Amino acid sequence: MSPDLELRERLAGVDAAIAEAAREAGRDGSQLTRIVVTKFHSAGFVRQLAELGVRDVGENRHQEASVKAAELTGLGLNWHFVGQLQSNKAKAVRRYARAVHSVDRDSVAAALAAFPGAEEPLDVFLELNLTGDPGRGGIDPDALEPLAERVLSTPGLVLRGVMAVAPLGEEPRRAFARVRAASDSLRLLAPDAVAISAGMSGDFREAILEGATHLRIGTAITGKRPVAG
Ligand SMILES: *Cc1c(COP(=O)(O)O)cnc(C)c1O
Numbered sequence: 001m002s003p004d005l006e007l008r009e010r011l012a013g014v015d016a017a018i019a020e021a022a023r024e025a026g027r028d029g030s031q032l033t034r035i036v037v038t039k040f041h042s043a044g045f046v047r048q049l050a051e052l053g054v055r056d057v058g059e060n061r062h063q064e065a066s067v068k069a070a071e072l073t074g075l076g077l078n079w080h081f082v083g084q085l086q087s088n089k090a091k092a093v094r095r096y097a098r099a100v101h102s103v104d105r106d107s108v109a110a111a112l113a114a115f116p117g118a119e120e121p122l123d124v125f126l127e128l129n130l131t132g133d134p135g136r137g138g139i140d141p142d143a144l145e146p147l148a149e150r151v152l153s154t155p156g157l158v159l160r161g162v163m164a165v166a167p168l169g170e171e172p173r174r175a176f177a178r179v180r181a182a183s184d185s186l187r188l189l190a191p192d193a194v195a196i197s198a199g200m201s202g203d204f205r206e207a208i209l210e211g212a213t214h215l216r217i218g219t220a221i222t223g224k225r226p227v228a229g
Pocket residue numbers: 037039060082083165200201202216217218219220
């Protein structure tokens with residue numbers, strides 16, 4: 001089988017599994033955004049995905065993402081930044097990203113503010129830390145409110161909702177139930193911030209069952225990632 005064919009089949013297989021989980025949850029699968037996480041893969045590989053109809057791609061390192069985005073302009077791709085973000089890189093990420101899923105600090109929100117000439121609003125997800133380990137990225141769900149206020153009052157940012165990664169060692173469905181609870185409380189403050197970015201290759205079914213709207217799926221679609229360059 002050509003790699004191309006394998007990729008097409010994995011993509012179709014994941015899309016079928018997404019549709020099945022949506023049915024199981026009594027949800028409309030066409031309302032879900034499937035983001036293919038392409039970190040470590042080449043621009044040529046991302047181009048193949050675009051040819052297969054993929055529109056939403058995710059990256060977690062600015063340097064790598066900016067090079068690929070520059071090479072692939074004109075394909076209509078939406079770039080989602082899903083990795084840890086330093087404030088000093090935020091402005092540069094804004095130039096190509098449609099969404100940033102990993103906002104967890106005031107300083108990052110401030111740095112992502114529209115710069116003069118930036119017409120396009122940037123979609124923002126607040127990253128939750130579900131581990132209880134402050135060394136991890138993300139904000140404690142109990143501390144969400146001030147950060148949400150900050151994003152809501154920052155020009156050029158659209159608060160879409162919350163994002164989370166299920167911690168290792170916790171049953172994913174339980175972890176995603178906590179994300180859903182955080183999303184419910186965020187919506188009291190920001191009724192339009194209904195999105196939930198959750199679910200990766202190993203747990204997107206559980207995420208869909210707990211209300212995920214944006215799935216970040218890498219290896220189940222791309223196959224094994226090349227070693228970091
Ligand atoms: C790499 C990555 C993913 C995708 O992970 P897979 O297990 O390959 O599906 C999703 N979210 C984030 C934040 C990532 O860094």
